[in-house]
Amino acid sequence: MYDYFNGKLVSKTPTHVILDVGGIGYHIHISLTTFAQIKEQETCKLYISFQVREDSHTLFGFATEGERHLFNHLISVSGIGPNTGRMMLSSSTPEEIQSAIVNGQVALIQKIKGIGPKTAQRVILELQDKLKKQGEDTLLPISISKQSVPEEALSALIMLGFQKNQVEKVLSSIVQTENNLSVEALIKSALKKL
Structure with missing residues (x-):
């Protein structure tokens, strides 16, 4: 029904944006990959x-056609809904996910929250041949946020469905050992521990 929206960013978080298109504000869910590309x-x-x-x-928005294409492939697999698809694209780059599927790396896909061994195997079984035939161009530039990185990461992880106290503990332990992480790197690191 909709191919793309082009407009002014009224507000943006790591999980969603409000995009003003011709005076209408659209609430659009985004992945961390897309946030990294549009946040400035x-x-x-x-x-x-x-x-x-x-x-x-619900509207889901992506900075590139390749990321949207991969998202649509992912949600075509039984057991993966739009929020899980978005979680996958927030946990790893589209290139990493595509590579894991094409190379049959069940363990890498299974590391993503909400993906069990059977679902990971199903993703590979259903998408491996499709993705081998296609190439996607979804490069992810990483940049440092001007806002409080831990606060932004906390907000994003809570919006993704994690419990606040659990997220705070994980983020605190990461920040103590690793300094100067970008929001994206901090969230990805936290997703591996949650």
Whole structure:
């Protein structure tokens, strides 16, 4: 139904943005990969995946067509819904996910929260041949946030469904051992420990 929206970023967090397109504000869920690419921008173009469920109509936006394409492949697999697909694209880069699928690396896919061994095997079984035939260009530039990195990471992880006290403990332990991490790196590191 929608291919892309091009507009002004009214607000943005690591999990969603409000994009003003012609005076209409769209609430669009995004991955951490997309956030990394748009967080310094005032306007942007997001490629849209419109998901209709019984109880909701939800927009998911991506900075590149390749990331959207991979997201649509992921959610076509039984057991992976849009939020799990977004979690996958927030835990690893699209290139890493695609490489893990194409090379049959079940363990790498299984490390992502919400993905068990059977689902990881199903992802590889259903998508391996499709992704071998296609190439995606979804490079992820990482940059440092100007806001409080731990606070932004905490907010993003809570929005992704994690418990606040659990996230605070994990983030605290990471920040004590590793300094000067970007929001993306901190969230990815926390996702591996949650």
